[in-house]
Amino acid sequence: MTVSRRELLAGGLFLGGAAAAMQFPFPRALAAAAASKEPVVLSAAEWKTVEAITARLIPTDHEPGAVEAGCVNFIDKALANEDAASARLYQAGVQSIDAVAQKRAGKFFIELPPKEQDAVLGALEDGNAEGWPEAAPPSPLFFGQVWLHTLWGFLAEPKYGGNRDYAGWRVLGYPGGRHKLGGYTAEQMMGEAKLDALWGEKLPRSGRGTPQKG
Numbered sequence: 001m002t003v004s005r006r007e008l009l010a011g012g013l014f015l016g017g018a019a020a021a022m023q024f025p026f027p028r029a030l031a032a033a034a035a036s037k038e039p040v041v042l043s044a045a046e047w048k049t050v051e052a053i054t055a056r057l058i059p060t061d062h063e064p065g066a067v068e069a070g071c072v073n074f075i076d077k078a079l080a081n082e083d084a085a086s087a088r089l090y091q092a093g094v095q096s097i098d099a100v101a102q103k104r105a106g107k108f109f110i111e112l113p114p115k116e117q118d119a120v121l122g123a124l125e126d127g128n129a130e131g132w133p134e135a136a137p138p139s140p141l142f143f144g145q146v147w148l149h150t151l152w153g154f155l156a157e158p159k160y161g162g163n164r165d166y167a168g169w170r171v172l173g174y175p176g177g178r179h180k181l182g183g184y185t186a187e188q189m190m191g192e193a194k195l196d197a198l199w200g201e202k203l204p205r206s207g208r209g210t211p212q213k214g
Helices: 005-010 012-022 027-035 044-057 071-080 084-105 114-126 139-155 164-172
Strands: none
Touching (some): 044 071, 044 084, 044 114, 044 139
């Protein structure tokens, strides 16, 4: 179920989602995320559970993952603003994923080891999670919403509340909007020179796809 970032980077789904995420506007979430990194919609316990889910969807290894990118803060502020309609889905989903974890191992989701968490998330995605309450929204719906929000939080413009310290863009090798960097030089377009990233790093041109417009 859980796909490595290497697989994601190689897949069109990820690249398509990346393009959408980089341009997805969350102006009200922006102000809220800039003002606070404390929970607004999610309770402290819900925050920890959602953060644990995002940590398995985009895990940390030798490169930053969803936790370092602040995806849970992005999600919380989006639920408080532009995506308020999804707040109840999250609340029901967090309770339900803990019910699944309790049924499976007698523990809360955040207490499970990573492999067990992956197994639970896989069951949610497939819609066959034992212990998922019948009255709750379908588990694939919850899984899909968290996955989409995590992707946005990992790749969206940092000013929208996620992608802290350009964590997602660093992993993707995306240097940032070229209109902010003066465009590409002829050498960069030909792959003969490195790309200048917004955070000051020189990125290799080769192996990172074609230069992005913007």
